[in-house]
Amino acid sequence: MQYIKSRMLDRELKKGSAELLILSLVEAQPRHGYDLSKLIEARSGGVLTFRVASLYPLLYRLEKRGWIHGRWIEKAGQRRRRYYRLTPTGAEVLASQRSTWREFVEAINRIAGAENA
Amino acid sequence: MPEWPRHINQEMRQHLDDEYRALRASGVPHDDAMQRLAGDVDELSSMRARPVDAVNGDVRFALRTLCKNPGFTAAVILTLALGIGAATAIFSVVDAVMLRPYPYPDIDRIMIVSEVTRSGQGISVAWANFQHWRDQNQVFEHFGIYRGMVVNLTGGDQPERLSGSLVSSDVFKAVGLQAQVGRTFVPDEDKPGAPRIVAISDRLWRSHFNADTAAVGRPITLNGEPHTASRRWRSSSGGRWSRRV
Numbered sequence: 103m104q105y106i107k108s109r110m111l112d113r114e115l116k117k118g119s120a121e122l123l124i125l126s127l128v129e130a131q132p133r134h135g136y137d138l139s140k141l142i143e144a145r146s147g148g149v150l151t152f153r154v155a156s157l158y159p160l161l162y163r164l165e166k167r168g169w170i171h172g173r174w175i176e177k178a179g180q181r182r183r184r185y186y187r188l189t190p191t192g193a194e195v196l197a198s199q200r201s202t203w204r205e206f207v208e209a210i211n212r213i214a215g216a217e218n219a
Numbered sequence: 220m221p222e223w224p225r226h227i228n229q230e231m232r233q234h235l236d237d238e239y240r241a242l243r244a245s246g247v248p249h250d251d252a253m254q255r256l257a258g259d260v261d262e263l264s265s266m267r268a269r270p271v272d273a274v275n276g277d278v279r280f281a282l283r284t285l286c287k288n289p290g291f292t293a294a295v296i297l298t299l300a301l302g303i304g305a306a307t308a309i310f311s312v313v314d315a316v317m318l319r320p321y322p323y324p325d326i327d328r329i330m331i332v333s334e335v336t337r338s339g340q341g342i343s344v345a346w347a348n349f350q351h352w353r354d355q356n357q358v359f360e361h362f363g364i365y366r367g368m369v370v371n372l373t374g375g376d377q378p379e380r381l382s383g384s385l386v387s388s389d390v391f392k393a394v395g396l397q398a399q400v401g402r403t404f405v406p407d408e409d410k411p412g413a414p415r416i417v418a419i420s421d422r423l424w425r426s427h428f429n430a431d432t433a434a435v436g437r438p439i440t441l442n443g444e445p446h447t448a449s450r451r452w453r454s455s456s457g458g459r460w461s462r463r464v
Contacts, residue, residue, distance in 0.1 A: 135230050135233075135234055136233070136238075139234065153258070153259055154231050154234050154259040154263065155231075155259065155262035155263050155265075155266055157234075158227045158230050158231050158234070161227075161230075162224065162227050172226070174226075181233070184226060184229075
């Protein structure tokens, strides 16, 4: 039961932070889906991974909302890939989500962290 | 994954291919690589197997889109309403004229005989020709003739323009219509100089004569000439050359 609860929390946290992660990673430069997936896995130390069936529908939804924009690009010596870049609207959303997330984490830390201290 | 655009499907395939290549490049055997990708493949397959979810999603999306664009929604609804209305009206006419059978008993035994020119154009049958055909008839049970006409009914509060038919006595027998009140025409009434007798429909009896049973036998004026209402039948019959086999 403990394991299931932990998995549920993990899933919900991932769901809540997924948009923020994608927007953050395409902020500096355009990236394709596979690159995003590998970066998330690597930078989170394997804690966060995205399934193919979750990642691409999420990219589609973000693009539909106008937060990112995808374009097929063919680079020399590489296969043709769809690169996503952050739009001005996406940048505003990212700033807002970052702030909310920071406040949320700080609040959680203030509560959970204090108990542990 | 029919609910996603084509490029998403393409990207998903490409992702799996990239992952497979990466695993193989790192020395993972083919079978193991396929095993590691099985989870993703299963999830993608289950996405394909959820058509109801996809339909629900489409419906919700369509409703949201319609709510956001009231002008477009109104145009769509108006177009649909006009289209459905027009289709319904056309079907009603086709159903009444072509699909629904005439309300006569043994309709498959009623035949219409007409006369045409060499070019196939329909023409009226002369009374003398009809008499010839009727006298030589050996196959039909009844043989009648009629011609459609429009008559003016006067004598009431308001004159009324009615669709009617000039019919011979056998027409009612040919189509199998019985009088509800009064009598049918008799052969002597087909002859020139016979009294002018008129059969009125149930609808006219109710609308013009207030469903008065005493209307039968009472004189009425059609096209300015006196006639006698002889009978009333249950439903108004169409008029054609008719005969029963």
